[in-house]
Amino acid sequence: MSLRIGTRGSPLALWQARAVEQAIRAAGGPPCELAVIRTTGDRLATRDLSAIGGKRLFVKEIEEALLDGGIHLAVHSAKDLPAELPPGLVIGAVLPREDPHDAVVLPRGSRGEGSGGALLAALGGAPRVGTGSVRRVAQLARTVPRARFQSIRGNVETRLRKLDAGDCDALVLAAAGLVRLGLGERANARLTADECLPAPGQGIVAIEIRESDERTRSVLDRIDDCAAGVALAAERALVRALGGDCRVPIGALAVQEADGVALDAVVASLDGRRRLRRQARGPADTAAALGADLASRMLADGAEEILAPHRSPR
Structure with a gap:
């Protein structure tokens, strides 16, 4: 019996789903087939999703198919998964993390030097920076x-076309998406962690399954990346623990070290005037507790x- 992999239909989503399929095949797992599912977020591509439902709109229909048994697993960019999963669903595995940082992209043919922040500062005047992320804006x-x-809405290629057409002076995108689509050369610079901490989960492909599906879980155990x-x-x-959603400006990056894991986190106001940044270290086997404890300290x-x-209205 084959495994049905649920995914959105964007080029990046399909790349991620095929990467999971290839990893399962390389690990000696069963054959897989892709099930492309159009989400509400895809249908409302020109709307500001943070005002009408946020990240959940990109996963709702896929999670419904998973709960209904129409697919065995769902593949997501981990940064797009809401902090709370529906009852009965869990993250069954993750792939190795790609570059977690944000990239600054200038119109084709433009040149610049230094970090992403230095590149943006060097644009002069009041540069138009394309990003809909409150996390990026706040930092x-x-x-x-x-x-x-x-x-700037749309998939990666659409946003790059809008940049090159003059809709903005620079784009800020997840570096991982550019690399995975073979567009890494479009990144003029990376934003350092000091300039802009990435979104939690950025650069990680997460595989969501039914909590009760031991067969699929046993297959995914073969491809799960421990560090990610x-x-x-x-x-x-x-x-x-911070009560975050897509409207809330939170940046975080955890890095596994020889003696455990280091977590760096920031919250900031949209105008950048109020900012709180804290770090913590602890054993890798208590990573979740480390994150919750750091959030408590920040609160x-x-x-x-x-x-x-x-915050979104309750």
Whole structure:
């Protein structure tokens, strides 16, 4: 019996699903078939999704197919998974992490030197920076205070076309998406962690399954990447404890070290004036507890006052 892999139909989503399929095949697993599922987020491609449902709109129909048994597993960019999964669903495995940082992209033929923040600052005037991410805006408003941020919707290729057509002066995208699509050369620079911490889970491909599906879980155990799993556990636990969603500006990056895991996290106001950044270290086997504990410390230090204006209405 083959495994049905649920995925969105964008080029990046299909790349990720095929990467999972290839990993399963290389590990001696069963044959797989892709099931492309069109989500509400895909249908509302021109809308500001943070105002009408956020990241859940990109996974809702896929998760419904998973719960109904129409697919055996769902493949997502981990950064797009809401902090809380529906009852009965879990992350069954992750692939090795690609570059977790954000990339700055200039119109084709443009040149620049230095880090991503330096590149944006060197644009002069009040550069139009394409990104709809509140996390990026909140951090870059401090790094590049003159920038005018504007939402650029669409898949990676669409956004690059809009940049080259003059819709904005620079784009900020996840470096991992560019690399996976063979477009890594379009990145003029990376934003350093000091300039802009990435989204929790950025660069990680997550595989969602039914909690009760032991057969699929046993297959995924063969391809699960331990280091990426540890990082994701810490980052997602932090976001859950902070009460984060797509409207809330939270950056986080966990890195596995020889003696454990190091977690760096930030919350900031959209204008960049209020900012709280904290770090923590702990054993890799307690990564989730590390994330939750760091969130508690940040809340005690005033994170809620920064985040409250951005929360989705209950």
